[in-house]
Amino acid sequence: xxxxxxxxxxxxxxxxYRLATLLTPWFYVPAVLLLLAGTYGGLVLxxxxxxxxDGFRIIYVHVPSAYLSTMVYGVMAVASAIGLIWRMKLAHxxxxxxxxxxxxxxxxxxxxxxxxxxxxxGTYWEWDPRLTSELILLFIYLGYISLRGAFDDRDKxxxxxxxxxxxxVVNLPIIHYSVIWWSSIHQGPxxxxxxxPSITGDMLWPLLVMILAYTLIFAALLLQRVRAEVLDRERxxxxxxxxxGAPAQGN
Amino acid sequence: MVTxxxxxxRRDLELGFRRWGDVASPLMFFAIVTALFPxxxxxxxxxxxGLGPGVLWIAALLAMLLSLxxxxxxxxxDGSMEQLVVGPHPLxxxxxxxxxxxxxxxxxxxxxxxxxxxxxxxxxxxxxxALCVTLLLGTPTLSLLGSxxxxxxxxxxxxxxxxxxxxxxxxxxxxxxxxxxxxxxxxGEVVTGPLYLLGALLALAVTLVPATSSAAIRxxxx
Numbered sequence: 001x002x003x004x005x006x007x008x009x010x011x012x013x014x015x016x017y018r019l020a021t022l023l024t025p026w027f028y029v030p031a032v033l034l035l036l037a038g039t040y041g042g043l044v045l046x047x048x049x050x051x052x053x054d055g056f057r058i059i060y061v062h063v064p065s066a067y068l069s070t071m072v073y074g075v076m077a078v079a080s081a082i083g084l085i086w087r088m089k090l091a092h093x094x095x096x097x098x099x100x101x102x103x104x105x106x107x108x109x110x111x112x113x114x115x116x117x118x119x120x121x122g123t124y125w126e127w128d129p130r131l132t133s134e135l136i137l138l139f140i141y142l143g144y145i146s147l148r149g150a151f152d153d154r155d156k157x158x159x160x161x162x163x164x165x166x167x168x169v170v171n172l173p174i175i176h177y178s179v180i181w182w183s184s185i186h187q188g189p190x191x192x193x194x195x196x197p198s199i200t201g202d203m204l205w206p207l208l209v210m211i212l213a214y215t216l217i218f219a220a221l222l223l224q225r226v227r228a229e230v231l232d233r234e235r236x237x238x239x240x241x242x243x244x245g246a247p248a249q250g251n
Numbered sequence: 252m253v254t255x256x257x258x259x260x261r262r263d264l265e266l267g268f269r270r271w272g273d274v275a276s277p278l279m280f281f282a283i284v285t286a287l288f289p290x291x292x293x294x295x296x297x298x299x300x301g302l303g304p305g306v307l308w309i310a311a312l313l314a315m316l317l318s319l320x321x322x323x324x325x326x327x328x329d330g331s332m333e334q335l336v337v338g339p340h341p342l343x344x345x346x347x348x349x350x351x352x353x354x355x356x357x358x359x360x361x362x363x364x365x366x367x368x369x370x371x372x373x374x375x376x377x378x379x380x381a382l383c384v385t386l387l388l389g390t391p392t393l394s395l396l397g398s399x400x401x402x403x404x405x406x407x408x409x410x411x412x413x414x415x416x417x418x419x420x421x422x423x424x425x426x427x428x429x430x431x432x433x434x435x436x437x438x439g440e441v442v443t444g445p446l447y448l449l450g451a452l453l454a455l456a457v458t459l460v461p462a463t464s465s466a467a468i469r470x471x472x473x
Binding site for chain 2: 136139140142143146147150151153156159160163164166167168170171
């Protein structure tokens with residue numbers, strides 16, 4: 001398969017480092033603005049729910065975290081596949097950098113879900129398909145991070161973790177369809193791609209804004225983490241020493 | 252191809268029989284763990300009947316996990332795994348044979364011991380039969396999934412806890428369908444549905460696992 005030049009260029013650490021340094025603020029600034037707008041819209045402008053009252057407002061942090069918990073895994077799996085197939089080291093750095101972010105989003109989704117569940121379902125936790133599969137996703141993230149930590153050889157860790165990330169992909173459709181396949185206490189999807197959303201516009205737009213804001217935050221965090229990862233991996237390379245202004249040494 | 256598979260099977264089984272302790276320890280673990288629950292919770296008949304399917308399945312799963320650590324260790328230490336990898340025979344087939352040997356040594360004995368333990372949990376005959384059938388369908392899947400984890404962690408120093416963390420999330424569907432089917436059968440329900448699903452999982456594992464575990468063992472070797 002013939003790959004375009006920009007794709008190859010993306011795989012070069014110094015090139016990527018410069019690009020990421022340039023792009024990071026362009027993700028952070030809109031993310032913070034959207035976060036403020038979405039928070040104001042969700043907490044002040046959106047009307048109270050006729051059933052759940054003001055309690056439903058936690059949706060504005062819960063849904064974006066839950067969405068990102070699976071989205072980040074998708075990014076990680078795609079990066080792992082690229083790393084395995086085209087042996088692109090940078091893709092492995094992306095996967096390595098994404099894993100802790102994904103684990104935190106999964107944790108956030110579980111915690112905000114538990115806080116939401118107490119007043120609405122009367123329980124913090126229920127052994128329900130969606131909750132359980134989300135918990136398993138957290139364990140897969142933790143397994144991935146532990147496996148990476150267990151290797152001394154970084155190259156080996158990259159490839160072993162990539163295989164694990166691809167094996168773990170089987171969990172994603174289970175999470176997504178768990179609400180539809182099994183009778184679940186968790187409510188069905190609010191936003192559908194091909195259908196009219198089952199939510200009023202006043203409540204919907206802050207949610208969409210929040211999802212976008214979270215996605216941008218993820219992109220910014222990912223770029224920042226990949227930059228750190230690249231610097232760490234290439235710490236003996238000439239270009240890193242040049243950036244750091246350090247004299248070359250056999251370290 | 253058949254000669255490769257049978258040669259590996261014969262070798263692994265012979266090695267297994269020479270080290271009786273390794274074969275027997277998962278079995279003893281299985282028996283002891285199942286004996287803990289009546290002592291810790293309650294020996295009452297109805298409590299045990301309710302717990303039985305889940306406890307027996309969890310104990311079997313943990314017993315399988317216990318024997319996985321050693322799956323490739325000796326082969327890696329004495330260099331025979333490297334010979335198999337550089338050899339002319341397809342590696343996925345070799346990995347499949349290794350998983351089969353592992354199942355014959357540690358899965359099948361569990362299936363044979365399970366009815367005896369099920370009777371101590373006062374499971375009715377229907378439940379005992381379902382337990383054996385689900386274990387027969389489920390434990391090979393566990394062996395196969397475990398071989399991926401064992402291959403991934405083969406080059407890692409302390410792999411015991413890590414292996415459990417990697418493998419258990421993937422084993423959950425097998426555990427769920429297996430124990431649920433056993434519990435349903437014990438209540439006199441029809442369990443063809445979960446049995447079909449267990450069979451489907453096994454078919455899926457036989458198809459996908461050999462390629463994955465051979466990729467993993469290649470990574471661990473170089």
